[in-house]
Amino acid sequence: MLEIENLTVEVAGKEILRDLYLNIERGEVHVLFGPNGCGKTTLLLTILGFPAYKVKSGSIKFKGVDITNLPTNERVKLGMGVSFQHPPQIRGVTLGDMVNIAQGRSEAAIDEGVIELAARLNIPYEFLSRDVNLGFSGGEVKRSEILQLMAQSPEFIMFDEPDSGVDVGNIELIGGIMSELLDRNKLPSKRVRAGLIITHSGFIMRYIKADRAHVMLEGSIACSGMPDEITKNIMEVGFEKCVEKCKVK
Amino acid sequence: MNKRDIIIERAKRAREKKAGLGDDINLERYNTAGSEHDALKSLAEVPQEHKQSLLRAGIEPSESGRSGSFLLQDRSVVFSRVKSPGLELMSTTEALKRHEWLATDYLWKAIPVDMDKYTADVELDETNGYFIRAKANSKVTIPVQACLFITTDKTGQKVHNIIIAEENSELHIITGCSVAHAVQSALHLGVSEFYVKRGAKITFTMIHNWSEGVEVRPRTAVVIEDDGTFISNYILMTPVKSLQTYPTAYCEGKNARANFQSIIYASGNARIDMGSRAVLKGERSRAEIISRVLATDNAEVIARGEVIGEGANASGHIECRGLMLSDNAAITSIPELKAVRKDLDLSHEAAVGKIAEEAILYLMARGLSEEEATSVIIRGFLNVDITGLPEALARETKKMLDMSLEKVM
């Protein structure tokens, strides 16, 4: 579904991603670990096509289409969605408006179904009329992002640190809904959606099963393997040593 | 000399007195006579070609959902009808004949006739306008509509309005100022004096629908007694040659309250100097002044706000936000606070900026194109919470704003 080859990306004149390869098949969920500042968010925003992230070499293909030079909204139309780590505040545009936009609705009224989805995320109805991200707590930002994704229901979803700043009870809730959004509750042969989960803490992985894990160091994927094993190694010996272990194998 | 003669004398002496703010207008460029129009039996008789201009200024030609309607075309009152028994609505000229107390107690009491050459001219030239009065204790929640319409080129429209909400009454007004397509240049001088009595409430929703050649100098003052409320919503979405206005609310009474909300989309070569001022004299009186200014093309906007705190425990807040859409436009934001005692709570916030690129990208990541995203952000920016209006009127005001936005985006 997503094929990244030999990707090198510059941000503000600085090379952040180097010769990166990543292949995610339909039905798969991958998790990307890595220390702060290694380039995880950069990878996500490059896949999404934000203009500050300049592709110097390599290519990104999505559902067989070369999207390396497509504007963000065209990529989204092809079926990708994202939960941002630090989404911006927009004055006068409410969470309800964002949900309607994600759903592709033009009316101002909020869909009944969305109100139910919000309730599942512990988002009260009144909250939908608040300006998006304005004065939201860390956990509220995450749940608002997930709600927009539920409304959008994309085939390929990227989650950027869905667990940071979220209290334990809500991590479980978010993990459950992410599992649903990514077809994790279906038989492997019936799964059509795919995802990429970025987490530096790894907490969320207790509540969602991934098929493959990667560790990013200094802008490249330094090692890949089974999620359980890699999670265990990172917890026990840290990112760098985990990568060394990987290489020895 | 009787009172009226004294007023006229003062006006004559102020004939050449330039206004403190705004470009000086040569009043002689505009016609002070001619273009008389016949009275209409209903607003439905307004010719089709003009109906759209009325609708754009929030005026409902069918008169439905209105407790009264008033139409001033150029310099003639062509229609005035009141449907609610709690209301009086007629031309100011007519009202001055009918109520002797109007001249002695209200006319030029809120605004000095010699404030500048424009107020003087409104007194000295042949003037019309509307008189609206809500009787004591009558709560008229259905709005009254008044339209000041210019249809003849080179017209100098001079208007003097007096609005009174008697004790414990409630009055909602929609005023639409509009201009016909054929008009290349025109002048509008509008004096409006509002009196909000003890426990009364006035909401005043004004939509300006001018065009590139119109010069506009409204002069507005509001006197608010104990527990009185005045809420103003001002919307300007169309081009204008120049506009300068600084409506002032005098919160004289205890708990008197004034709210000003202004939404301005400045385009073309418009030169706009627009502010709201509140003088908080009453104990615990309060004011809120909110403005949203969008400047594009070569428009130049000065957005002012002033709160003067004089009464015990008075409080006031100014919030002025500007959004720049062009490198050739300019916004100057001037909020002012003046406190003369220590138990006051006065504050302001002002911000002028461009559309944040990350906000556009966020919306694009939800599927919108760059243009759609920009439009959503602009709408959001202009979306001030309009409070204090009856629900139907609030909905309608939102619709009017949407309609004007549709036209500009």
Ligand SMILES: Nc1ncnc2c1ncn2[C@@H]1O[C@H](COP(=O)(O)OP(=O)(O)O)[C@@H](O)[C@H]1O
């Ligand atoms: N828009 C940007 N402008 C300048 N530098 C950036 C920008 N985005 C990311 N960077 C830099 O790129 C590096 C990787 O950042 P990021 O991808 O956010 O890391 P991570 O998500 O793994 O913590 C950091 O050094 C960061 O400062």
Ligand SMILES: [Mg+2]
């Ligand atoms: Mg990050």
